Every structure is written in C-alpha cells, then in structure tokens.
Amino acid sequence: MTTPGLEIDRVSKRYGNVVALQDMTFEVRPGELFGFVGSNGAGKTTTMRIALGVLAADAGEVRWAGKPITLETRRHIGYMPEERGLYPRMKVAEQLVYLARLHGLSAPAARRSVDSWLERLGVAARRDDEVMKLSLGNQQRVQLAAALVSDPRILVLDEPFSGLDPVAVDVMSQVLLEKCAQGVPAVFSSHQLDLVERLCDRVGIVRAGQMVALGAIDELRAGGAEQLVVDAPAAPPDWAYQVPGVTVRGTEGGRLVLELAPGTDDQAVLHAALATGPVREFARRRPSLTELFRNVVTEHTENGKVVAA
Amino acid sequence: MNPTELTLGNAAAVRLIAGREITVRLRSKAFRVLTIVMVVIVVGLCIALKLLHGTSSATKVGYLAADRGIASALPVVGNSIGDTIDTVQVTDEATGKQQVTNGDLDALLLVGPNQKLGVVVKKNIDQNLLHAVNVLAGQIAFDEQIIALHGDPAKVRAATLAATANVQPLQPPYPYQAQQLILGVVAGVLIYVSLLMNGQIVAQGVVEEKSSRVVELLLATIRPWQLMAGKVAGIGIVGLIQMLVIGVAGVVAGLATKVLTISVSAAVGTVIWLVVWYLLGFFMYAVVFAGLGALVSRQEDIAGATTPALMFLIIGYILGVSILPSDPSNHLMEVLSMIPMFAPTVMPIRLAMGGVPGWEAALAVVVVMGLIPVLIWLAARIYRNAVLRTGARVKLRQALRAA
Numbered sequence: 001m002t003t004p005g006l007e008i009d010r011v012s013k014r015y016g017n018v019v020a021l022q023d024m025t026f027e028v029r030p031g032e033l034f035g036f037v038g039s040n041g042a043g044k045t046t047t048m049r050i051a052l053g054v055l056a057a058d059a060g061e062v063r064w065a066g067k068p069i070t071l072e073t074r075r076h077i078g079y080m081p082e083e084r085g086l087y088p089r090m091k092v093a094e095q096l097v098y099l100a101r102l103h104g105l106s107a108p109a110a111r112r113s114v115d116s117w118l119e120r121l122g123v124a125a126r127r128d129d130e131v132m133k134l135s136l137g138n139q140q141r142v143q144l145a146a147a148l149v150s151d152p153r154i155l156v157l158d159e160p161f162s163g164l165d166p167v168a169v170d171v172m173s174q175v176l177l178e179k180c181a182q183g184v185p186a187v188f189s190s191h192q193l194d195l196v197e198r199l200c201d202r203v204g205i206v207r208a209g210q211m212v213a214l215g216a217i218d219e220l221r222a223g224g225a226e227q228l229v230v231d232a233p234a235a236p237p238d239w240a241y242q243v244p245g246v247t248v249r250g251t252e253g254g255r256l257v258l259e260l261a262p263g264t265d266d267q268a269v270l271h272a273a274l275a276t277g278p279v280r281e282f283a284r285r286r287p288s289l290t291e292l293f294r295n296v297v298t299e300h301t302e303n304g305k306v307v308a309a
Numbered sequence: 310m311n312p313t314e315l316t317l318g319n320a321a322a323v324r325l326i327a328g329r330e331i332t333v334r335l336r337s338k339a340f341r342v343l344t345i346v347m348v349v350i351v352v353g354l355c356i357a358l359k360l361l362h363g364t365s366s367a368t369k370v371g372y373l374a375a376d377r378g379i380a381s382a383l384p385v386v387g388n389s390i391g392d393t394i395d396t397v398q399v400t401d402e403a404t405g406k407q408q409v410t411n412g413d414l415d416a417l418l419l420v421g422p423n424q425k426l427g428v429v430v431k432k433n434i435d436q437n438l439l440h441a442v443n444v445l446a447g448q449i450a451f452d453e454q455i456i457a458l459h460g461d462p463a464k465v466r467a468a469t470l471a472a473t474a475n476v477q478p479l480q481p482p483y484p485y486q487a488q489q490l491i492l493g494v495v496a497g498v499l500i501y502v503s504l505l506m507n508g509q510i511v512a513q514g515v516v517e518e519k520s521s522r523v524v525e526l527l528l529a530t531i532r533p534w535q536l537m538a539g540k541v542a543g544i545g546i547v548g549l550i551q552m553l554v555i556g557v558a559g560v561v562a563g564l565a566t567k568v569l570t571i572s573v574s575a576a577v578g579t580v581i582w583l584v585v586w587y588l589l590g591f592f593m594y595a596v597v598f599a600g601l602g603a604l605v606s607r608q609e610d611i612a613g614a615t616t617p618a619l620m621f622l623i624i625g626y627i628l629g630v631s632i633l634p635s636d637p638s639n640h641l642m643e644v645l646s647m648i649p650m651f652a653p654t655v656m657p658i659r660l661a662m663g664g665v666p667g668w669e670a671a672l673a674v675v676v677v678m679g680l681i682p683v684l685i686w687l688a689a690r691i692y693r694n695a696v697l698r699t700g701a702r703v704k705l706r707q708a709l710r711a712a
Contacts, residue, residue, distance in 0.1 A: 049525075052529040053528075053529065054525055054528045054529055054697065055697070071531075071532065072316070074529060074530065075317065075530055077529065079526065079529045081522065081525040081526060081529075083522040083525060083699070084522060085521050085522030085523035085524065085525055085526055086521065086523055086526075087517070087518075087521060087523055088517075088521055089333075090333070098325070098329055099526065099530075101325055102317065102322070102325060102527065102530040102531060103317075103530055104316055104317040104530075146526065
C-alpha cells in the first residue's frame with residue numbers, strides 16, 4: 001500500500017429523516033485525480049463539505065496521511081464550494097490575499113502567491129476591481145484562484161468546470177494535472193462526464209448517498225456489458241430483436257448500438273446482420289462513462305454494490 | 310510528503326477577520342459621511358447655542374466716574390440672581406452711548422437726579438440685566454426709605470440676609486443642572502444611534518457573507534466562533550472610534566465655546582462612561598444581532614429577524630429620553646437602568662445627568678457583564694447551526710436545538 005492520501009471512511013449523515021450519506025467510503029491517493037460523479041442530490045456536495053469540516057458527519061471519519069483530519073490540516077486543502085462565494089464588494093487581489101492568510105500564509109507569501117495565480121489564470125488586469133464588477137467567467141477564475149493561492153496539499157473542488165468557457169476549462173484541466181504531478185491528491189465533482197473520463201485516474205459514482213461504482217475508468221468500463229455498433233443500412237428496424245442474447249440500446253447516426261449478454265457470440269450477430277443485406281460497419285466497444293453512469297444511477301438496486309475497490 | 314505547518318492561532322484568526330472588517334468599514338463612504346455629519350451636528354449645536362446666548366456670557370455695562378458707587382453694586386446684584394455683569398468706566402456719556410451703539414458695551418448706566426436709575430441700550434435690554442437693574446433700583450429706594458426713618462441700611466441688609474428659612478431634606482436631592490440634563494440626552498441619543506447602527510451593521514455583515522456564500526469558504530479554514538468574534542470586534546472597534554471622535558469633538562466644542570461650563574473632569578467622566586456603556590451595550594447587542602442575522606439569507610429579511618432585539622433597544626431609549634430629563638430620579642427608570650437589556654440605553658443618560666449612587670452604576674455593569682457570556686454562547690450556537698443554511702429563514706428554535 002502506498003502512502004495514504006485523503007480517505008473518506010464510512011461517513012454517514014442524516015438530515016432529519018433524510019439519509020444524505022450512508023457509509024460513504026473512498027480514497028484519493030497522492031498524485032491522483034479523482035472524479036466524483038452522481039446525479040444532483042446524490043451526496044457529492046455533502047461529502048465534500050464534511051471533508052472540509054464545514055459540516056459535521058454523524059458517523060465515520062475523514063483522514064489525511066493516515067491521521068484524522070483537523071482544523072490545522074484542513075488549512076492545507078484548497079476548496080472550491082459548489083455555491084461560489086466571494087465578497088462582492090472587495091477587490092480581487094485584496095480578497096485573495098485575505099483568504100490565503102486565513103489559510104495561515106504570511107502576508108508577503110500570500111501576496112506573492114496571489115500575484116502569480118492571477119497572472120496564470122489571466123485575471124491579473126482585474127486585480128484592483130471589485131469582484132461584483134467582473135464577468136461570471138472571470139469570477140469563476142478568481143474563485144479558482146481562491147482555491148489555489150494557499151498552495152494547497154489537497155484539492156477538493158465541487159463542480160470546478162461549471163460555468164467555464166472552453167479556454168478556462170483547458171487552463172483548469174492543466175492546473176489540475178500539474179497539481180497532481182506534484183503529488184497532490186485532487187477530487188472534483190462534475191456533470192461533464194467526457195471531461196471526467198479524459199482527466200481522471202479513478203472515478204466514483206454515487207447514488208442516493210452511497211458509492212455504487214468505484215475504480216479506474218478502464219476497470220469500470222471493462223466491468224460493463226460489451227457493446228456492438230452495427231451499420232446495416234438495408235436491414236429492417238427489428239432485425240436484432242430476433243438474435244438471442246442481444247439487447248438494443250439505441251441508434252447513433254443510423255447505426256444500431258447493441259449490448260451483448262455475457263457469453264453471447266458476436267459472430268452470430270454478424271451473420272444475422274449480413275442476412276439482412278450489406279454491413280458497412282461492425283465494431284466492438286466498451287461503454288462510455290456516460291453510459292456507465294446512466295446504467296448505474298437508473299439501476300434499481302436498493303443495496304448499491306461496489307463494483308471494484 | 311511532509312507539509313510545512315500552516316498555523317493560525319485563535320487570536321491571529323480573530324485579528325485577521327477584525328482587520329478586514331475595520332479596513333472595509335473605514336474605507337466605506339457611508340461611514341465617513343455619517344461620522345462627519347455627526348461631528349458637524351454636535352459642533353454646530355454648540356456654536357448655535359453659543360450664538361443664541363450672545364457672544365459673551367458676561368454682560369458689559371458702562372458707567373460714568375460719578376456713579377461708581379452705585380455701579381459697583383451692580384455685579385453683586387447680578388451675581389445674586391445668577392447673571393454675570395462686568396462694569397467698565399467710560400469717560401463721558403457721549404462716548405458711552407457711542408460704545409453701546411457699536412456693541413462694545415451691552416448697556417450704559419446713567420444715574421439721574423434723586424438717584425433715579427437709567428439704562429441706555431442699543432435696542433432691547435437683556436432680560437437678566439433688566440432684572441438686575443430693577444433689583445438694584447429697588448434696593449436704592451429701600452435704602453432711601455431706611456435712611457429717611459433714621460435707620461442704617463447696611464444693618465438692615467445684614468439682618469435680612471441672615472433671616473432665611475432652614476430647609477432640612479430627609480434625603481438630600483441631587484442638584485441636577487440644566488447642562489447635565491442636556492448632556493444626558495445627548496449621551497442617550499449618541500449611544501442609541503451608535504448601538505442601533507453598529508448592531509445592524511453586524512447583522513448585515515453576517516447576512517452578506519451568508520448570501521454571497523463566502524461563509525463556506527471562510528468556515529473551511531476557521532471556526533464559526535472565530536468568525537463571529539472577529540466580526541463583532543472589528544465593527545465594535547470602528548464604532549468606538551466613531552463614538553470617540555464625535556464625543557471628543559462635542560466636548561471640546563462645548564468647552565471651547567463655553568456652552569458647556571461644567572468642569573473638564575465631569576465632561577471627561579461623561580465621555581468615559583459613554584465609552585464603557587457603548588462597549589458593554591455593543592457586545593451585548595452585537596452578538597445577539599449576529600446570531601439573529603444568521604437565521605436569514607437576504608438583506609430584506611434582516612429587519613424581521615432582528616426586531617425582537619431592536620424592541621428592547623428602542624423601548625429603553627424612548628423611555629430614557631422622554632422621562633429622565635423631566636424626572637431625573639424616576640423610580641421606574643432607576644430600576645430599568647439596572648436591567649441588562651435596558652441598561653445600555655438608560656444608564657448612560659442617568660450617569661451623564663449625575664447623581665447616580667455608586668452601587669447602582671456598578672450593579673448595572675456587573676449584570677450586563679454577567680449576561681454577555683450567556684448571550685455569546687447562545688448566539689454562537691445559533692450562528693453555527695444556521696449560517697450554512699441558505700434559503701428559507703431558519704426557525705430560532707431549530708437553530709438552537711440542532712447539534
């Protein structure tokens with residue numbers, strides 16, 4: 001086992017009769033980018049708030065480097081809350097210096113860090129403007145700077161990509177990868193699953209307060225049912241329903257997407273397709289994260305089962 | 310990976326938060342304008358009073374060399390009726406009248422035949438001077454009658470002066486002076502306005518952080534009580550600076566224009582009590598306002614949430630300024646001034662008026678100081694439970710109960 005990073009260990013939280021989190025467990029290893037996905041209200045924000053100590057858990061523990069996290073160690077976390085928040089009437093640079101100092105940085109160190117991050121994120125020209133006078137995109141960049149100015153050892157970012165333009169998304173991705181290269185464990189939640197798929201080493205999918213799938217993206221995809229994409233232009237619309245072990249998942253640009261039950265012979269499917277006329281395309285593929293996600297969150301399993309650990 | 314220790318002690322955290330509040334407040338235009346306006350009002354009031362009372366409190370009366378004897382009695386008479394009269398000898402009647410015309414003299418005393426008193430003034434005679442001159446004329450007439458009866462005017466006067474009724478108060482009343490009453494009302498207004506304003510600013514600040522969601526970012530690095538304490542301390546310090554500027558400007562202006570003729574030590578005492586009661590009142594109300602402010606998420610809802618606390622403040626103030634000036638030793642007000650919720654608005658008025666027994670002043674301070682920790686505990690609990698719940702107003706009972 002490598003050095004432990006950020007561990008969320010069987011964390012539970014209830015609001016009255018509503019169970020927000022139940023035995024939420026996962027680990028973000030040092031230098032790992034962890035994607036946290038799930039529908040709205042699944043418990044992502046609650047988990048992050050508990051990790052930050054903004055919210056108290058009913059049960060369970062959050063550890064960093066093997067030790068329960070404290071207010072002192074939390075100062076090393078760079079946090080971007082889902083609900084963006086900055087003082088609207090405070091100047092950009094002044095505000096960031098203040099936030100960095102709350103993390104324990106000295107005033108000169110805070111100023112240096114703020115200058116370099118504002119430059120890096122392309123908002124140095126607005127340093128003396130009040131935050132409320134900035135465009136939404138620039139406010140997002142300042143918010144990101146707020147998470148980074150304290151030179152964090154852990155990154156916890158709730159929906160960091162929402163509201164960013166494509167250029168900012170690139171900057172953000174780059175920054176995340178760079179931080180991970182420095183050995184910082186980073187966890188972020190997002191609904192942009194293609195982005196998660198592209199960036200993350202591992203993902204966790206949550207549903208109704210429980211982790212229902214957890215692992216490296218390739219592992220998760222390998223665990224999903226195999227798919228076939230078939231382009232048979234002359235075939236009648238219902239040809240595939242006749243083939244045993246095949247489920248029709250839908251069409252993509254005129255091509256049929258099929259899912260095979262385990263043990264189904266794909267050659268039998270090819271024969272069936274050829275029997276209808278010409279076949280222009282016949283490809284095997286693994287489901288995308290989006291499909292996995294859709295399957296996992298719609299699956300009616302009361303006892304969400306962890307696919308891999 | 311062995312991270313460098315980032316440390317931020319309690320004191321440093323509170324100082325950092327207070328520092329931000331102070332900079333932001335001192336820089337705000339509204340704060341500066343308000344402070345300047347208040348200073349102008351207080352200083353202007355002194356100057357206005359001064360102009361109303363004339364340029365000098367002493368009335369200057371000229372007399373001719375021949376009338377020195379009678380003129381010398383005038384200041385004595387003036388003194389006995391509470392008016393200061395200075396007498397100046399003039400060379401002749403024409404010069405004297407000239408000086409009255411150009412304002413160097415307030416009046417010219419002329420003694421006609423048979424010691425008939427005459428006074429030359431520019432337009433209207435000062436009421437106090439008229440009274441003094443009439444009393445003097447009466448004495449002269451009285452003396453003449455005594456002489457006519459072969460008596461000794463000096464002896465008669467001594468006998469009259471000695472014959473006074475012996476008043477024996479069972480509880481010696483405190484000699485309230487008009488000036489102290491004014492001082493009391495001014496102190497009351499100042500402390501009320503200050504508590505009201507700064508209390509609301511605390512509530513607004515809490516809601517600002519809540520509605521802009523910045524509070525979540527703050528609470529990821531510091532504890533709720535540190536945030537609340539820093540905010541209250543910062544705004545309190547700014548309020549104190551404001552209060553001192555206004556208070557000192559007022560006292561200096563009052564003493565300089567001689568509108569305030571109480572001793573400097575009494576004036577300083579008033580300012581010190583004002584500061585003490587501002588601090589006590591502020592901390593008591595500010596923590597309550599911070600707790601109540603945390604219940605709501607929108608600036609528009611602040612008034613509704615803080616009304617219960619405001620009522621105590623307003624009731625104390627209204628009763629204080631409406632009852633005390635006419636009845637300084639009112640029993641109800643004596644009692645209210647020692648009840649914590651009302652003490653900050655009532656006690657400073659009583660203290661500025663004077664005559665508050667030491668034990669009452671001390672008791673009021675003690676009960677308020679005793680209540681403050683309880684309020685801090687309650688407010689911190691409400692604050693901690695409610696500050697992250699945005700949206701609908703959080704019920705007070707809910708906020709107190711939730712762990």
